[in-house]
Amino acid sequence: MLAAIRRGLMIIPYARPVSHASFWARRLALLGLLVCIAALLAHRFGPLITPHFLFFQAVGSALCAVAVALALIGFVQLWRVAAKGGLAAFTALVLAAPPLAVVVYGAVLTMTRPALYEVTTDTSEPLNWLHGIVAEQGWLGSRPPSSLSAAALQREAYPGLVGRRYEGALDRVLEGVKAVALMQGLVIEAEPIADADDTSTVSPTDEPLIAPPVTGPVPAMRPGLVSPLATPAQTGPRPDVVLQGVWREPVTGLPVDAVIRLREEAETTLVDMRAASRYGQRDLGLSADFATHYLRALDAQLQGIAGD
Secondary structure: OHHHHHHHOOOOOOOOOEOHHHHHHHHHHHHHHHHHHHHHHHHHHOOOOHHHHHHHHHHHHHHHHHHHHHHHHHHHHHHHHOOEOHHHHHHHHHHHHHHHHHHHHHHHHHHHOOOOOEEEOOOOOOOOOOOOOOOOOHHHOOOOOOOHHHHHHHHHHOOOOOOEEEOOOHHHHHHHHHHHHHHHOOEEEEOOOOOOOOOOOOOOOOOOOOOOOOOOOOOOOOOOOOOOOOOHHHHOOOOOEEEEEEEEOOOOOOEEEEEEEEEEEOOEEEEEEEEEEOOOOOOOOHHHHHHHHHHHHHHHHOOOOEOO
């Protein structure tokens, strides 16, 4: 009798259900994160080009989005039937957070930044490239050419992106431009090479063709006359100095091509800049941010000789 009572009071163990969605969420989130990290490293330090990098980033982000959906299903099953997998679902959310945060940040920039892929400080006379930019756009599609509407859109979005005028010689400003390029990570790839027949610059070791007289008075120049021995640099304005280089975003390595023009005008030097992202129909403000930071750094470098 006592044994029968004991058998009736025997506790039956409860077998908890398993949430397969939670465990699949963790697997997919880990896979998506690894795809994004591998693509980032291969683009920043390896041979992966930008269109392929963006494609793999999209694939990794999509895997993370699916993982979040499965993790939410796992949490619902945990709440309703106490299914196993709560920790796996939480881990999936943590792993999927970085790629999806980048997507959300990009969406915010898409809504707040103008649809431009290049900017220039001189919209009336755009700077020309020293050499053409060849970039296979791939699935990103062809880019529209620069237009007056794009210039108006830039002036409205970035009113402070204008040229700089410095009260200094062109050579002095050129030194500052190159120094700031080195500090900002802008690699100068092309710059004008002086012509061998150009006599506008003379080395200190060069000897004059005709030696001046040792004795005797030197006749003074009459006002309004130009010496027949004057060089082109003495009789007219110096030609523009144009530099072209490429800058890469420190984290992602996205390339931005830039050209800088220095023009001497009435004892001052005018500096203009053009920056363009190499890929995509819009760059979410990347080229404008680089140009703005560069010009501010140039102002700091040449502090004391900046004009109005």
